[in-house]
Amino acid sequence: MARWHEVAQALREAVTAGTYPPGTKIPTEDQLEEQFACSRTTIRRAVAQLTAEGLVLPVRRGGTTVREHPERQPFALDTHVYRDELGYYFSRTVQDLRPVQPPTVGQGPCPPDVVALLGLQTGELVIIRDRVMGEPETGRVVQLATSYLPADLAAGTVLAEADTGSGGIYDRMEGELGWGPLDWHGVIAARAASADEARLLRLGPGVPVLTVTRTAIATAGSAEGRVVEVNVTRRDASRFEVRYPIRRDV
Structure with a gap:
């Protein structure tokens, strides 16, 4: 085992054991060099x-602080689509969220991880609608x-308009465009955060995002049978967790 692996393991065990509690600092580089009798490069x-x-x-x-890990908030595994005065929403936990920045709309090549879901070819164009959602009281x-x-x-x-x-x-798909009623399918996963995601969600280093990818499928009209939208939502995976019931097979 490389020396830096040994040092990392010793520090990891100390953090886990509570020698360095959350919110406190670990020893300085000088102190760690002396403690482990190794170079600064190894410590870093x-x-x-x-x-x-x-x-x-x-x-x-x-210095370097031990990260605090607050209790995670539940993000219920919900298989229903709901509706209120603002339109459709897909989990009770997001009903109260509101835009905290103006939404943006643009056009560009379809991202590689979305191409197959939309049935497109690499390089084909998509309309991209971005929303930053948050707590209306705190922003x-x-x-x-x-x-x-x-x-x-x-x-x-x-x-493709800013205000739909x-x-x-x-509602525009199911109403004016005549593509409805829509069918939706969802997938939950996790991945590394992009730089923009880390900045907007204030993620700590190494914290991934919890993703929910939802496809909307037209059942009528000129787009019948096509995936007409892929929606990807991202949350701080250190703050949220997916919960679901487990039922006994009688």
Whole structure:
């Protein structure tokens, strides 16, 4: 085992055992060099590993602090679509969220991880709708939501406009465009956060995002049978967890 692995393991065990409680600082680089009788490069590699694991958080000119891990908020595994005065929503836990920044709408190539879901080819254009959602009282960002719509269906329609009116894009799809009733399917996963996601969600180093990818399928009209939207929402995976009931097979 490389020396920096040994140092990282010793520090990891100390954090886990509570020798360095959450919110406190671990020893300085000078102190760790003396403690482990090794080079500063070795110490820095060990601390970088613990940072990537989300155990510690370097503070600019302030040493390295053990990360606090507050109790996670439940994000219920919900298989229903609901409706209120604002339109459709897909979990009781997001009903009270509101935009905390102006939504943006643009057009660009379809991202590689969405191409197959929309049935497109690499490089084909999509309408991209971004929303930053959060707590209306505090303005804290809780969820990032991006919708991808095939440009051959959405460009030049109300779906490409900043304001899609009461009920949003789903009411326009099911109403004026005649694509409804829509069918939806969802997938929950996790992945590394992008730089923008980490900034907006205020993620610590190494913290992934919890993703919910939802596809909307038209059942009528000119788009019948097509996936007309892929919506990807992202949350701080250190703050939220998915819960679901377990039923006994009688």
